[in-house]
Amino acid sequence: MWVFGQILDRYATEGYGPPVGTLEAIEMAARTGALAGVVLNYPFPEPDLAVHEVAAALRKHNLSAVSVTPVIYGREFRSGSFTNPDPSLRRKAVDLGHEAVAAARELGAGHVKFWPGQDGYDYPFQVDYATVRRHGIEGIRDVARNFPDMTFGIEYKLKEPRARLLWSTAAASLLGIAAMGVDNVGLVLDFGHSLFAKENPAEVFTLAHERGCLVDIELDDNYREDPVDAVRTSVATLRLLEERCERIPLDELAAIQERHDALAAQRLIQKVILA
Template identity: 40%
Template structure:
């Protein structure tokens, strides 16, 4: 019997969405508690990453009760430091008061991690960056980003912080835009409790090989968490995992297994037009097929083929293992 890992999802998977065409949303708005209730309908889902602040009027005790009622646990808190108040930046905002508000939101998120017994505070300062040449002093915005993360890490030594890098969107260039740059920033912070959440889709979108970045982060002891989805590489589409790049996703999890990396396998999907529960079920079904593949795949034979850089031999092995496993348990 296959031993599956624990599966998680960003709670935003169960929200409704807007874009510049459907500004009135692809469905009626759903609050934190409604999202938790929908997440509870997904088979094999154990963990959720929760946005903070919660929906207006929702208390932490209500969140605790909802999680318990739906047999869910909070894996992380994602403070919302990328909204309207932060359009000129969160940590890099030229207004010191706005910058302090962003740091305060992060601190409140850290307090909520303790309240909910979560594993980390997730940092996604999507508005930190620039849009035009000459718009910013690059030394200044880099220092502000590093200093803010260092401050949070030092003030909360009992907690882990993860940075989720992304090449762009909403800014045309984001401060934390690839794995190597993020590692450099963390090293400059000089703290042990800041790492990386590697988003598979962001890595694809950034022109990276996600497995290569996972190995780099593992080698530096900084792969604290990960999530998966899929896209067509030209944008952060947040499609259901496995629908576009199944072989590369298999390689990603092969790399994690090879390095004995343990953690929650998380979904970061945005099913704009799809049923949110069924989209999550499909993603987890694919991840379970990945698990079954990793049980039967011949890692020694793959290592031998890699040593010879024999692309055809290794593709035969991984395709046969994956597509056989997808046929069922």
């Protein structure tokens, strides 16, 4: 939903556009004519906005809630959410996770997504890595165990806003998920974050998928253009690429991959995609 919002960064602290409320953003998402669902943050920016009002707006515009993300990355959690050195703030992050589940159920969302963007560190010797990792794993596991019928996804990112995040790469995140010992937590693969971590997103896809840990895939950006038109154009591009990819002769590609023939693979893809 933030793609339809004001878009702030450290250079344009006043934002690249006017403030946009939750209900207005839902209306803008519908106007694209290209979206079936949206990702929502909870609590909503408007303190008096109820979940049932958001649910009604989604129904009005024939949109679904894909997931709900608890806001565990704001100023209050500047020193961490699940990994905060203050036990009361760690507990508050867990409580927000519980509240997000309730909101997700009322909205009919398929999963709850965690983006623990403040769980990490900025300087050498600042934290004990093992302790931070234990707290991060225990916090999410606490929420997941209380709601075994809900799916949870962790969106990882190498860094920013912290110099280094706990959930930094696909491999580190999958190890953390495995240590939880639950079967309802998986990975949210953000295409841009994967590239940022110097990963191959396609390889990460297979890594998570073969472990039964792939919850969702996100392709997104911070737009400065008209957000409705930008989303519409981006979706059209993705649909074109998807249509072209459906033409790839998979048996022929598999035979090429079996012999690791790089040039033959490039020629085949060029023929299909660029034809």
